Amino acid sequence: MSNSGKIPTSGGQALGQNPFGALSNSELPTGPPGTAGKAANASALPAKNRGRVDILRETAGRGGKTVTVVTNFTGIGLPEKEQLAKKMRNACGAGGTVKEGRIEIQGDRREIVAKILTEAGFRPVFAGG
Numbered sequence: 836m837s838n839s840g841k842i843p844t845s846g847g848q849a850l851g852q853n854p855f856g857a858l859s860n861s862e863l864p865t866g867p868p869g870t871a872g873k874a875a876n877a878s879a880l881p882a883k884n885r886g887r888v889d890i891l892r893e894t895a896g897r898g899g900k901t902v903t904v905v906t907n908f909t910g911i912g913l914p915e916k917e918q919l920a921k922k923m924r925n926a927c928g929a930g931g932t933v934k935e936g937r938i939e940i941q942g943d944r945r946e947i948v949a950k951i952l953t954e955a956g957f958r959p960v961f962a963g964g
Contacts, residue, residue, distance in 0.1 A: 886910065888952055889962040890945050903945050905938040905952065905959075919955060923948050 891904040905923075908916065913933065920938045924931045927947050931940035940948060949959040 883956045884958060885956040887958045887960055890948055890952075890959050891963045892943055892945060893963075900941070901943045903940040903943060903948055905940075905948060906936075908936065919951070922951050926951060 886909045887907065888905055889907045891906065893902050893904050894900065905919075913936075916933045916936070916938055920931050920933050920940070923938065923940050923944070927940055927942065927944040929941040929944060931938065933939075945961060949961070952959040
């Protein structure tokens with residue numbers, strides 16, 4: 836058998852030179868223009884205060900079932916409330932909805948809801964019982 840026309844599989848010679856070998860890190864930018872130094876300062880700033888929200892526990896008119904209700908949102912629209920409600924439902928493993936500008940989560944889940952609201956920049960206050 837002759838080896839004519841076949842490509843050797845023995846490893847042969849190494850690949851040519853690395854096309855990126857001539858680049859050095861000193862010539863490359865660290866990020867998009869205008870963002871130099873902002874990443875370090877962003878973590879030092881406190882979270883934006885988006886206002887106080889009340890967290891209530893209600894059972895009245897619900898057949899004895901407990902519901903966690905978040906009220907008194909200021910400055911946010913229905914889409915953001917629905918997004919927050921979805922995060923709360925997933926974290927609590929419970930059902931919930933947005934009704935009349937209030938977020939309602941099934942069960943007494945005030946601690947979990949407060950944590951999510953704090954992460955979103957709100958100041959949750961436990962009101963009522």
